Amino acid sequence: MKGTTKIEDLKDCDVIVEAIIEQLPAKRELFSALDAICPATTIFASNTSSLTITEIATATKRPQRFVGCIFSIGAGDEARGSGADDCDGTCDL
Secondary structure (H helix, E strand, C coil): CCCCCCHHHHCCCCEEEECCCCCHHHHHHHHHHHHHHCCCCCEEEECCCCCCHHHHHCCCCCHHHEEEEEEECCEEEEEECCCCCCCCCCCCC
16 A cells, blocks of 8 residues: 555546545546546545535545545545445455
8 A cells, every 4th residue: 555646646446535625626536537547446544523425425436436534543445335335344355
């Protein structure tokens, strides 16, 4: 895992975890740009705690490959958008 601030660095990633400002327009703009350059198999994850994954995922053509990851000190919780495939929390990525 590595971080970057350059979108083009992410074009070949299998999983992308976003952690930008908690504003829907900014997240939608980022994921729309990523959707245009990443393979259809790329899984997008948003580190959001106040926005719905479903709202963010509508900026892409892959809502079924979009998840939420909420990071907090010492723990991580997962959330799914309404378009996600059924999963019991142990899905292979």
